[in-house]
Amino acid sequence: MTIRDKIDNDYKNALKSKDKNKISTYRLILSGIKDLDINNRSGPNKKDTDDEDIKKLLKKMIKQRSESIEIYKNNKRSDLLEIEEAEFKVLSEYLPKQLSEDDTRKICDEIIKDLGASSIKDMGKVMGELKKSHSDTIDFSKAGQIIKGLLNS
Numbered sequence: 001m002t003i004r005d006k007i008d009n010d011y012k013n014a015l016k017s018k019d020k021n022k023i024s025t026y027r028l029i030l031s032g033i034k035d036l037d038i039n040n041r042s043g044p045n046k047k048d049t050d051d052e053d054i055k056k057l058l059k060k061m062i063k064q065r066s067e068s069i070e071i072y073k074n075n076k077r078s079d080l081l082e083i084e085e086a087e088f089k090v091l092s093e094y095l096p097k098q099l100s101e102d103d104t105r106k107i108c109d110e111i112i113k114d115l116g117a118s119s120i121k122d123m124g125k126v127m128g129e130l131k132k133s134h135s136d137t138i139d140f141s142k143a144g145q146i147i148k149g150l151l152n153s
Helices: 003-017 020-041 051-074 078-092 101-115 120-134 140-152
Strands: none
Touching: 003 020, 003 051, 020 051, 020 078, 051 078, 101 120, 101 140, 120 140
16 A cells, blocks of 8 residues: 555545544645645656655655744744644654664764764765665654764764
8 A cells, every 4th residue: 555545545534533633634745745746747757656755745744843843842832832743743654663863873873884984074975875774764854963973073
């Protein structure tokens, strides 16, 4: 079952259960997928929207929610915070589980040792290798901070 099919099924179930929060989140996701379909159909590189495209969209949406959650926490807007957290939870269901900070640190450390990276100039190589091997399971904003810390020490 593709991610698109799973989202469609979950959307239909949310409609049946009349869960307004989930319905609005699924509509946002489906709208984003339709935009992807339109962009992929037009232009020089015509292709069908696949699971990888949808994963990228979901990651982007999750990142937006994370930023909003931080802002709402800082400004003590619990009403908006709850909405964003609910959307974040629904979006996260469709991506592989992200590794913890400790696991990310171990992987980054291993890659730095394997590549023989010694300075901040090598950060691009390390990030490239990390993306090849762990693109779905690592939060790259965290990984970037960890790598900087490890290369500077």
